[in-house]
Amino acid sequence: MKIFTARQIRECDAFTIQEEGITSADLMERAANACASWLQQHYSNHTPVLVVCGMGNNGGDGLALTRILLQQGYPARAVVLRHAAQFSPDAAHNLTLLHQLMPENIRILEPGQYLSTLSEDILVIDALFGTGLNRPLEDWPASFVQELNALSNTVIAIDTPSGLPADSLPEPEAAVIRAQYTLSFQFYKRSFLHPEAAVHTGAVHLLDIGLSTQYITATHTQYYTTGAATAAALYKPRNPFGHKGSFGKVQLVGGSYGKMGAIALSTRAALRSGAGLVFTAAPETGNTILQVLNPEAMFIAAGKEVVEKIKAEDKAVLGIGPGMGQAPETGAALLRYIRSANGSLVLDADALNLVAAEKDMLHLLPAHTIITPHPREFERLFGKAPDSMLQVELARANAMKYNICIVLKGHHTAVVLPTGACWYNTTGNAGMATGGSGDVLTGILTALLAQGYTPADAARLGVYLHGLAGDLAAAASGQEALIAGDLPDWLGAAFRSLSGDL
Numbered sequence: 001m002k003i004f005t006a007r008q009i010r011e012c013d014a015f016t017i018q019e020e021g022i023t024s025a026d027l028m029e030r031a032a033n034a035c036a037s038w039l040q041q042h043y044s045n046h047t048p049v050l051v052v053c054g055m056g057n058n059g060g061d062g063l064a065l066t067r068i069l070l071q072q073g074y075p076a077r078a079v080v081l082r083h084a085a086q087f088s089p090d091a092a093h094n095l096t097l098l099h100q101l102m103p104e105n106i107r108i109l110e111p112g113q114y115l116s117t118l119s120e121d122i123l124v125i126d127a128l129f130g131t132g133l134n135r136p137l138e139d140w141p142a143s144f145v146q147e148l149n150a151l152s153n154t155v156i157a158i159d160t161p162s163g164l165p166a167d168s169l170p171e172p173e174a175a176v177i178r179a180q181y182t183l184s185f186q187f188y189k190r191s192f193l194h195p196e197a198a199v200h201t202g203a204v205h206l207l208d209i210g211l212s213t214q215y216i217t218a219t220h221t222q223y224y225t226t227g228a229a230t231a232a233a234l235y236k237p238r239n240p241f242g243h244k245g246s247f248g249k250v251q252l253v254g255g256s257y258g259k260m261g262a263i264a265l266s267t268r269a270a271l272r273s274g275a276g277l278v279f280t281a282a283p284e285t286g287n288t289i290l291q292v293l294n295p296e297a298m299f300i301a302a303g304k305e306v307v308e309k310i311k312a313e314d315k316a317v318l319g320i321g322p323g324m325g326q327a328p329e330t331g332a333a334l335l336r337y338i339r340s341a342n343g344s345l346v347l348d349a350d351a352l353n354l355v356a357a358e359k360d361m362l363h364l365l366p367a368h369t370i371i372t373p374h375p376r377e378f379e380r381l382f383g384k385a386p387d388s389m390l391q392v393e394l395a396r397a398n399a400m401k402y403n404i405c406i407v408l409k410g411h412h413t414a415v416v417l418p419t420g421a422c423w424y425n426t427t428g429n430a431g432m433a434t435g436g437s438g439d440v441l442t443g444i445l446t447a448l449l450a451q452g453y454t455p456a457d458a459a460r461l462g463v464y465l466h467g468l469a470g471d472l473a474a475a476a477s478g479q480e481a482l483i484a485g486d487l488p489d490w491l492g493a494a495f496r497s498l499s500g501d502l
């Protein structure tokens with residue numbers, strides 16, 4: 001799904017209005033009705049609702065919503081902050097309609113006025129500012145938001161939590177609503193996909209308000225989300241006439257004293273991701289444990305106690321790094337391999353730390369190599385960024401510079417392609433923030449490459465499947481109990497969901 005900027009969303013609104021021959025007030029009515037339906041599904045009409053409105057169109061949505069809720073029997077009230085000289089035309093129109101229906105349920109707050117005490121059972125709807133926010137909140141609106149945040153009431157934000165920009169991240173101390181839910185129209189706003197915003201958005205629900213598909217299809221963006229539809233489109237069902245030679249050869253390289261488990265996890269994940277043949281290349285000391293853990297995989301001695309040589313089996317796709325350690329012999333072996341490599345390749349963990357220590361290696365990476373850093377490994381490779389969105393921008397610059405795919409791991413892992421396109425993943429949960437999760441991802445990605453997926457497709461599909469396996473595992477055993485070893489066991493169900501078979 002495409003992610004648009006606030007400016008593009010405004011254009012999309014205008015395009016839709018023109019295309020359908022409707023008024024902007026009609027579109028606002030549609031938006032307010034979508035919110036009302038969501039609320040109806042989740043809260044009975046005995047729930048007291050306070051809609052806190054601004055004077056722009058976000059406030060207009062809030063005023064229209066108050067009217068619709070009143071018509072549905074909710075005890076709903078609106079307060080409007082007089083933060084500007086005038087209302088937007090559609091907000092003014094909806095203020096009039098609400099006034100005609102229930103004038104006593106509207107209160108206008110003048111600058112410096114705050115809500116007096118609010119009973120805890122009141123559901124607060126935040127319709128102060130949406131995508132029209134054009135600067136950080138200051139003075140009265142800022143302290144008003146801080147005051148709302150201090151209450152224990154449930155807060156539901158309309159379109160965006162007020163104070164949160166759509167296309168950038170706020171300063172850490174900025175006044176931004178903390179909502180339990182955000183009901184956002186049609187699109188993710190880019191900021192929602194970054195961890196700094198999660199505390200403000202709460203759970204995000206996208207409400208379809210029928211914006212123009214023609215505009216959406218024709219409009220360029222470099223930012224996307226990978227959801228179920230994208231993943232299903234990327235998936236290539238297994239050829240029923242295939243044999244083990246048809247599904248590729250995976251060779252996972254890594255392991256060292258005390259870290260054989262990492263490469264064992266990658267191996268298991270590759271086995272569960274459809275690879276025809278899987279080899280584990282690890283130090284000899286790991287032979288017994290690795291063969292016992294994954295009897296389906298073949299063992300290759302890559303050194304005595306540490307990885308000293310990396311040699312690809314015929315036509316194998318390599319995934320290098322899990323548990324590999326950073327011994328000098330290992331670094332030298334990696335450099336030798338990368339100098340000669342020309343096929344698909346995944347680099348993770350210690351392989352990335354070795355590259356970070358010898359940055360010239362970045363220039364030697366075969367085209368479209370997939371690297372899978374977590375934010376700290378990323379920092380060692382490419383330097384620091386002030387926030388996670390600027391870190392993605394740094395990733396885009398480096399993916400284009402080195403012609404590689406960067407899988408920047410996080411809450412919404414960003415898959416950054418050599419074209420500069422960035423795909424935010426939408427599966428996964430905090431239970432997966434546990435040792436070994438990344439090793440599993442390396443196995444999945446390498447197995448998909450071996451089966452002929454392009455690096456861009458393998459990266460997006462692999463990250464999605466990894467997160468979905470985590471979601472299924474967490475649904476079964478809870479996030480706390482989730483361990484990386486559970487993930488390969490849920491890959492089968494994750495794959496099946498791609499063909500609608502779940």
Ligand SMILES: NC(=O)C1=CN([C@@H]2O[C@H](COP(=O)(O)OP(=O)(O)OC[C@H]3O[C@@H](n4cnc5c(N)ncnc54)[C@H](OP(=O)(O)O)[C@@H]3O)[C@@H](O)[C@H]2O)[C@H](O)CC1
Nearest residue numbers: 027028056057058084129130131132133134135136137159
């Ligand atoms: N996306 C859709 O499909 C639809 C969206 N709708 C809703 O419209 C808003 C966007 O409405 P817009 O009028 O463009 O903007 P806002 O209501 O978010 O805010 C504009 C007003 O806020 C003032 N402003 C902006 N920043 C600040 C600030 N930091 N402090 C104080 N005041 C601020 C601005 O005044 P200026 O001083 O800048 O002139 C405006 O008064 C979108 O989010 C949806 O909720 C439509 O209803 C339908 C479809």
Ligand SMILES: [K+]
Nearest residue numbers: 126129160162
């Ligand atoms: K809002």
